[in-house]
Amino acid sequence: MGFPLLELFSAAAAEGxxxxxxxxxxxxxxxxxxxxxWTGAVVTAVAVAGGTAAAMTTExxxxxxxxxxxxGLLLPLIIPSFVAALSWAQxxxxxxxxxxxxxxxxxxxxxxxxxxxxLVIEALPLAYLAVASGLASRAEPDLERAARASGATAGQxxxxxxxxxxxxxxxxxxxxxxxxxxxxxxxxxILGLPARFPTVTTRIYSDLAxxxxxxxxxxxxTLSAALVVLTLAVVGPADAxxxxxxxxxxxxxxxxxxxxxxxxWPGVVGWAYVAAATALPLLALVLMALTRAVxxxxxxxxxxxxxxxEALDGRTVAALGRSLGLAAVAATAVVALGGLLTxxxxxxxxxxxxxxxxxxxxxxxxxxxxxxxxxxxxxxxDTVALIAVAYVAKFWALGHRTVAAAADGLxxxxxxxxxxxxxxxxxxxxxxxxxxxxxxxGAAWLAVFLFGxxxxxMSSLLYGPGSRTLAVVILNLAQLGDPTVTSAxxxxxxxxxxxxxxxxxxxxxxKR
Amino acid sequence: MTGSGDGHGVxxxxxxxxxxxxxxxxxxxxxxxxxxxxxxxxxxxxxxGSGKSTLLYTVAGFIHPxxxxxxxDGRVVASAHTRIPPELRNVGLVFQNYALWPxxxxxxxxxxxxRRRGVGVAEANRRAIELLERMSIGHLSERRPAEMSGGEQQxxxxxxxxxxxxxxxxxxEPTAHLDTALRAQLQHELAERRRMLGAAAVYAxxxxxEALAVADRVALLRDGRVVQTGPPVQVYEQPVDVWAxxxxxxxxxxxxxxxxxxxxxxVVTLSGRTVRVAGGRTADAGxxxxxLVRPDWTALGGDLNGIVSQLWYRGPHTDYRLDTPxxxxxxxxxxxxAATVGQxxxxxxxxxxxxxxxxxxxxxx
Numbered sequence: 001m002g003f004p005l006l007e008l009f010s011a012a013a014a015e016g017x018x019x020x021x022x023x024x025x026x027x028x029x030x031x032x033x034x035x036x037x038w039t040g041a042v043v044t045a046v047a048v049a050g051g052t053a054a055a056m057t058t059e060x061x062x063x064x065x066x067x068x069x070x071x072g073l074l075l076p077l078i079i080p081s082f083v084a085a086l087s088w089a090q091x092x093x094x095x096x097x098x099x100x101x102x103x104x105x106x107x108x109x110x111x112x113x114x115x116x117x118x119l120v121i122e123a124l125p126l127a128y129l130a131v132a133s134g135l136a137s138r139a140e141p142d143l144e145r146a147a148r149a150s151g152a153t154a155g156q157x158x159x160x161x162x163x164x165x166x167x168x169x170x171x172x173x174x175x176x177x178x179x180x181x182x183x184x185x186x187x188x189x190i191l192g193l194p195a196r197f198p199t200v201t202t203r204i205y206s207d208l209a210x211x212x213x214x215x216x217x218x219x220x221x222t223l224s225a226a227l228v229v230l231t232l233a234v235v236g237p238a239d240a241x242x243x244x245x246x247x248x249x250x251x252x253x254x255x256x257x258x259x260x261x262x263x264x265w266p267g268v269v270g271w272a273y274v275a276a277a278t279a280l281p282l283l284a285l286v287l288m289a290l291t292r293a294v295x296x297x298x299x300x301x302x303x304x305x306x307x308x309x310e311a312l313d314g315r316t317v318a319a320l321g322r323s324l325g326l327a328a329v330a331a332t333a334v335v336a337l338g339g340l341l342t343x344x345x346x347x348x349x350x351x352x353x354x355x356x357x358x359x360x361x362x363x364x365x366x367x368x369x370x371x372x373x374x375x376x377x378x379x380x381x382d383t384v385a386l387i388a389v390a391y392v393a394k395f396w397a398l399g400h401r402t403v404a405a406a407a408d409g410l411x412x413x414x415x416x417x418x419x420x421x422x423x424x425x426x427x428x429x430x431x432x433x434x435x436x437x438x439x440x441x442g443a444a445w446l447a448v449f450l451f452g453x454x455x456x457x458m459s460s461l462l463y464g465p466g467s468r469t470l471a472v473v474i475l476n477l478a479q480l481g482d483p484t485v486t487s488a489x490x491x492x493x494x495x496x497x498x499x500x501x502x503x504x505x506x507x508x509x510x511k512r
Numbered sequence: 513m514t515g516s517g518d519g520h521g522v523x524x525x526x527x528x529x530x531x532x533x534x535x536x537x538x539x540x541x542x543x544x545x546x547x548x549x550x551x552x553x554x555x556x557x558x559x560x561g562s563g564k565s566t567l568l569y570t571v572a573g574f575i576h577p578x579x580x581x582x583x584x585d586g587r588v589v590a591s592a593h594t595r596i597p598p599e600l601r602n603v604g605l606v607f608q609n610y611a612l613w614p615x616x617x618x619x620x621x622x623x624x625x626x627r628r629r630g631v632g633v634a635e636a637n638r639r640a641i642e643l644l645e646r647m648s649i650g651h652l653s654e655r656r657p658a659e660m661s662g663g664e665q666q667x668x669x670x671x672x673x674x675x676x677x678x679x680x681x682x683x684x685e686p687t688a689h690l691d692t693a694l695r696a697q698l699q700h701e702l703a704e705r706r707r708m709l710g711a712a713a714v715y716a717x718x719x720x721x722e723a724l725a726v727a728d729r730v731a732l733l734r735d736g737r738v739v740q741t742g743p744p745v746q747v748y749e750q751p752v753d754v755w756a757x758x759x760x761x762x763x764x765x766x767x768x769x770x771x772x773x774x775x776x777x778x779v780v781t782l783s784g785r786t787v788r789v790a791g792g793r794t795a796d797a798g799x800x801x802x803x804l805v806r807p808d809w810t811a812l813g814g815d816l817n818g819i820v821s822q823l824w825y826r827g828p829h830t831d832y833r834l835d836t837p838x839x840x841x842x843x844x845x846x847x848x849x850a851a852t853v854g855q856x857x858x859x860x861x862x863x864x865x866x867x868x869x870x871x872x873x874x875x876x877x
Contacts (some may be wrong), residue, residue, distance in 0.1 A: 140609075142607050142611035143613055145569070145574050145598070145605070145607075146613070146669075147613075147624065148572075148573070148597070148599050149599070149605040149676070150599070150675075150676055151599045151625050151676065152624075153597070153599055154597070161613055164615045165613070165614065
């Protein structure tokens, strides 16, 4: 992990910083940097505001079917970014579902508007989760009730109590959303590249995938290093300011029955958002996959399964197998590493390693892939092993955070009680700690597995002729412009992900 | 005690009529009637899960009753047609878990209700510090909740409620998370404050001693229903049943017969011996009731017989459990133990209260 990044920066430094700066400003690299920064800022503002509104709706209002609304809001987490982008193109783009039915195509779906919209949809669940957990852990209902009992109206309570308490959560959400957006690849690749709207990640991709010149490669290296610096500059302060500080718990949440407001309209707005942002595009994607040919009305009479059988040729099945294998290997390795780090977390080496894990999660996938190419390219170029190493390095933190958080939540007296009952330290871990951590270990494994199946950013840069993952196959098909088969594959991948992730989400949202 | 408001000249500080509250399908409060007079402190005594917090939150306006009506100072605040929001009910609430805002210092917390009533910053802070000084924590005015002990936090919580200058105060087990010494001190201070304010209060607690000490009247809450209300001495000496007796303090249940009871005296037969003692019986007690005996209604030395089965020395007094033909009886006597376990002793009865024996429960052995 450290070695590839070192290679990346030494390669960037070898270019010379003046050269690097010149290549950032000149030779067409300025546009992607500017595009990345302004889309990042806009997406962060919209997604954090939207995520806060969504969290207030599901956690504090009497909106009907709140549990289902939570699931609907989290659904984009499961759907890979490039699938969301494809489905938006099918729903709102030219010759999309809306165009077919109402003669209405949203202008700019291919271009800045579409990229920003899909990035917001991808980022909103992250902001929503951060704010909702902030509401649960810091803004206990009793604190708001105390303000109401002190004479504050619902609006005053939100401004004087809820928002100040949420400040760390909002800062954390904004940092997370900005970093995720700046590093995003799927949506800008599908919706931005055809419209000549490049971002840093897609420029690196085109430089590496299409232009074989040394100049293009060195520009990719410089851009990658710049992306790492930008990401760490945002994550570092946010981590120190808000994310690392434990919440002050003054109260245990009281029993249910509390509803902040009787209004039902926030729930309606929430459902309308889920329908327009996720449900309708997915429907359009399914219809495109089912319909005989592009331009034919998507009615049952014109439905066929031919695209699915066509999609499942030998190369796709091989790529699917490769994706599943990679995801499983990465998940198993990450959970093992997470357990190891958790066991070491009170020692200095363990603390240092856990910081490294979190930093490596923050390093953009694009930059990490370029660093992997620089470091291990000579031996592992075009192999599945290179992708596997990149996955483990990237998703390390997912396993570590989940397992460590669960371990921290475990009362220290439980293993002590086992020791007092005659168990040695290993037996105490085996009989008390591991059984209690089993749900967390399972959740971490599943999360990494899902992320592995999702992954496009790194594999699109690292794949070779014999190591294409399913996501790469779909991306290449989309670039060749075969919407029906692309849709069929995307539908199958999404169905697989939803089937695997639903138990995880139900557990996640069912707690409250 | 739960008559309608019409019969009284002045409106009650709080009146609940036929209150029903449910979480989903589970009823939490059922047909609850409750009246708190002006200047009166009502203790709401019940085990956890009996609906105390729910009742307070419903009165405060955080839960809307499924049916029934709540009036505060004669004004209906919740009914089928009315739903006054909490901030307009003129109610002060002290939370079990303090509910202090982690981002505000003590003085800002106490000034908060004043600010919401339009008082300027300087004036609100001045009055907040005054209130904190009255709660003897003026020196902590700049501290945040994380920098204060539980007792200090709860004093800030009380000061905040006092700042609201309400006509009705609700206390939701304010001392539940404090240790014994602090609890006694805070109880004492609350009693002092109340005498100064003269406002009405509902004080929820599961601690019988606390309820009897702070209240003008005690209401016993069981599964969301008021089982009994009355002055502290009445609920202690004349509980409506065994459950109410056990809730309000230690009680032994003996087997015996009631022959005669007038206003203040009762004639009972205990293991073949007939005695005439103070006390009485509930209207539905019947001829073979449960005989309730408080430890302080008994004495060591007397013409009844028992064997000491257990004893607990508690400093000022000693508790003895006697195995008698009529059942186990707890006896309390001042001073150190005057007998040993296994010893046969004589004991006497000063008072007894007879309640109906529950039909399903077998007689105590």
